[in-house]
Amino acid sequence: MNRILKKEFLSENVFRMIVESPRIAQSRKAGNFVIVRLDEGGERIPLTVADADVEKGTITLIVQKVGCTSAKMSKLSEGDFIQDIVGPLGQPTHIENFGTVLCAGGGVGIAPLYPIVQALKRAGNKVITILAARSADLVILEKEMREFSDEVIVMTDDGSYGKKGLVTQGMEEVLQREKVDQSVVVGPAVMMKFAALTTQKYNVPTMASLNTIMVDGTGMCGACRCSVGDKTQFVCVDGPEFDAHQINFDEMIQRLNAYKEVEQAAYQQYLQNENN
């Protein structure tokens, strides 16, 4: 269990791992995530199940190197084992035939968006997918997304690939052009905040998939809590998807920074040790 069968870098800092995990491969649904702990002293981090192969008994994890744990994970090789993987966690995405769905993924958020796009397409929706990233090399899963989307629009901040501009500009273009029945946005919190503001202008119901700090991932600790409307919700058990127009993104952005200093110091230390 938990053996890494395949590992490849999708961009300089984003890698894809195919990991043996037959039970989770069998039971996971779009929107579910797992909690991973790499080794004995490791922390528990949530990662979306980007894809799964029931026959082969594997799940796909797509991870961006942002700190100690993800950097350590990027060093693992094919044949290595991940100590602990638990899941599938969270509520699966609510999938139905909405009509036309606008899906917007930013950066590594494209990974969790992928299984949702798959499921939406299979449910008979017209799926328009926007892939947004800072530059060309950060655009991931384009080929896979094209397979399950009626249209794919690529946006880059620097214009190095696709259209130049932010994700919201791509969204505006579609929203002005045609009637959209539902939107799904996944990406960095700031991106989701503005994407949600964009769809709100057009009264398009929108869900956002949140990736907050978690410890156990089963509702036990509440580290992941966020304000949705006038309620506090636990992303791990109530989410990870919520009505994007109700989410307090500013609070979420602050909470994501709770351990920023400690984490950055630990990461610097880690990089230093790596270089020595």
Place this chain on the structure above:
Amino acid sequence: MENTSKINTERNKPWRDDLRKAMKSADRTKIERVVMPEQDPVVRAGNHIEVNRGLSPEQAVNEAKRCLDCVDPTCITGCPVNIDIPKFIKHIEAGNFLDAAVTLKATNTLPAVCGRVCPQEVQCEEQCFYKLKLKKPAVAIGNLERFAADFERESGNISVPTVAASKKTKVAVVGSGPAGLAVAGDLAKWGYEVTVFEALHQIGGVLKYGIPEFRLPNPIVDVEIENLRKMGVRFELNYIVGKTSSFDDLRAEGFKAFFIGSGAGLPNFMNIPGENLIGVFSSNEYLTRVNLMGATRAGCDTPVLSGKKVAVIGGGNTAMDSVRTAKRLGAERAMIIYRRSMDEMPARIEEIHHAQEEGIEFMCLHNPTEYIGDEQGRVVRMVLQKMELGEPDASGRRRPIVIKGSEFEVDVDSVVVSIGVSPNPLIAQVLPSLEISKWGTIIVNEETMQTSIPDLFAGGDIVRGGATVILAMGDGRKAAAGIRDFLSKQ
């Protein structure tokens, strides 16, 4: 009944008779109750080592002599798992410490744990003859239990309870906390093939993530778990029944009965302004980071915020564990904020006493109404209001009433909310036909612990909504008997 006659038979054995005659009761009652040796408060507030050091063999034997080996051992009625208390104590008096441990393990899967964390003062010790009739301090049953279990462990001669021939019947236990471990122990003894499924990466549930090392060192829990393994119990980590596999999947794999001991995993918050600020945690999160994830241990990646001014909201054992942890993480000010008075505080007296010795401030009759943050969203102050006590409420405790206009602010950089937990909703979500109460707890037959789904039994906090280790274990033992009866009729 069966139990009573068994206890009488044991009592009438010659060795017990001889011991009773060896010392006059009047002399026994003259012995002062033993005082548990403790680490110095100043020293221990800076480490995570266990506070209570345990009794020496001499202290234990002397304390065991106090026990009068009553004809009617009322102490046993106070024990949720029906330990034959006089028998194990008399083994200690006779110097047969290993036999004492065997006696404990006949009905208690986790004696070293219970000897440490059970509230004996309101259970067995409250029903002790000394307490009831002599108005003297009870026999230190808990300390003696711990002594026997520790002696056995340290002796290297750990006894494994006899296991009956395999019945080739598979039972699944969901959750590896005290309830689940108790079920597993009994069913394994009777020859069932038990698999315990645990969601986390360690076995032990609240014993691991919740109770701190200074009260219950993890290696002690591990030894008791190892004992269950030796009895043939299998453990599956990182496995959430209902998510990783469904109940039907497990039925198809041949599991004939289930015990749900998934605990009361959902922390309660007060829903007051500022509760989602950085630095405000549930006690579950705070303790899990430190205990399970080892935030303070070298080589562990999980961070924890080590506040200098820490307020813990609540007055239970978990609140005491949290505030004493905060002190150990370097808090200059570690405060308990409790809305009633010291007299109503639900924590064990020993924990309150230890906390006081360690310099914890107790702000009783205070309640937070708001947390205030800085521009980064970090908590910097809390608003407290003063309370007074009114008439008793449904719980029998005097109701706290707000004193209007009494609000004031206190500087804090961490707040740990420890006001109780709610049942984890996961099981109910995946089993829509399961009957649950309006509080989300699973409804069971109190005799058999059977739920509305016949092959499903439940116990511990998922049924009680937040209780103690030993009550959970008591449920586990009842459920084990319930499962045995259920399966024998199949």
